[in-house]
Amino acid sequence: MMFLWRYFLFPGLNSRIETQKEEIVFFFFEPNSFSERHGCSDSPGLPLWRALSDTLPITTNLLIRRVDVDPTCPKCADCHENVFHALVLCTYSQLVWHELNLPTVPAGGGSFSVWLTFIFMNFSEGDIRLAVAALYYSWRARNSAVWDGFLPLPRRIKQSAKAALQAWTAVHHTQAAVADHTGAQADSEQHQNMSPKCYFDAGFMPNTLKSSFGAVLLSPDGAFMAACGGTLSDCFSPLMAEAEACRITLTWLRGKGLDSVALFSDCSQLCSYLSQECSIRSHAGFAIHACKALRATFHSCVVTFIPRSDNALAHTLATSAFSQTSTVYSDSVPPNSISALLH
Incomplete structure (x- = not known):
């Protein structure tokens, strides 16, 4: 017909x-x-x-x-x-x-x-x-x-x-x-398979509001490329700490000249906010808005939620960063705290 x-x-x-x-x-x-x-x-x-x-x-x-x-x-x-x-x-x-x-x-x-x-x-x-x-x-x-x-x-x-x-x-x-x-x-899966993978996480102490972050960059086949970790300004909630960790991680990745990257986080709330167009009227909202602006500068920047067990590298790096006085950057050679987890 x-x-x-x-x-x-x-x-x-x-x-x-x-x-x-x-x-x-x-x-x-x-x-x-x-x-x-x-x-x-x-x-x-x-x-x-x-x-x-x-x-x-x-x-x-x-x-x-x-x-x-x-x-x-x-x-x-x-x-x-x-x-x-x-x-x-x-x-x-x-x-x-x-x-x-x-x-x-x-x-x-x-x-x-x-x-x-x-x-x-x-x-x-x-x-x-x-x-x-x-x-x-x-x-x-x-x-x-x-x-x-x-x-x-x-x-x-x-x-x-x-x-x-x-x-x-x-x-x-x-x-x-x-x-x-x-x-x-x-398309998302294709970008993840072809782009470097960056795992990031935040540490948060509710009693003191002290916060830290850790980020590990791996090649598409899982080989170590770089890592960074350090303390953050005091945050008022775990979400704010996660958003600040994401913002600093994106700034670090952009400074390395990457145009495409696959981000992985174990914070489902942050991943949800990053995929929405709505504005968030809170302290965390400012950091999330900055993350969205930074993501827009990449040709491809897919954010994926993963369980805590799959984010052990970034979580370990963020935990150990509480004892640091400044941000530590590692290229080619992984930090001692996560070297055992890479093998």
Whole structure:
């Protein structure tokens, strides 16, 4: 059906319609697509291509096939029924389109294909989706009038179309979000595998507010590259100490000329704040804001939460830093406190 939609029914439409709108038609009118996604037996099976090619079983088409039916429109009983009348021009259909604030007659002429082209070319994607859903429920209302002698109120068509659109949007956006998350996760893992790895941690003494930090830089294959550790200014909370440790570590890494790095921390709260756009109104918030600004200067700087057991190098370095009077930097040769942990 999609081949017919793109190349047979609208061969002259530009790429904007082909690329942006075809998925709308697919999700609402592709046979069984809606029912498979929503677990219902009643699929919106109105094939839009049948309406565009004038092969819907309306009264005039049935008469052409020598089916003995009354050609009068079953909804308004004002004139003979054709596709354009059934879905657009009928008094009942006009009330539906009035509820949706969409035009009933295009400026370019009087046919269903011209009307639909006008809608696709001049209205937003949200309005187009709503119109396509309303076409299906308008057709269901027409069949209800034929077989059950019952015609729902036009606002009911609007409500049903919006409900279907919301259900489709929920499924479609969930799938897109999962795909985006999977892609982002794959990119994150790729950067971590190709970039140097830096483990950092903070030490905090609540009684004295004394704080320290430790950071260990490893190559992508795990070989030691550099380390630093020292005391921090007094901090008022463990989170503030972790944020200050992150800030100093990022400054140290930037000074070493690194453009891409994978950061690892055992502070889940810090990792969460670094991934959010919200501002934090606290002493720790200033340091976290500085960390975000420093991260933005890197081409790639992924921050990953790890358990304390996987952060033994940085934790040991931060603990031993309490006895130091100044920050100690180690290049090539690891500090004695963590040398045993590297083997």
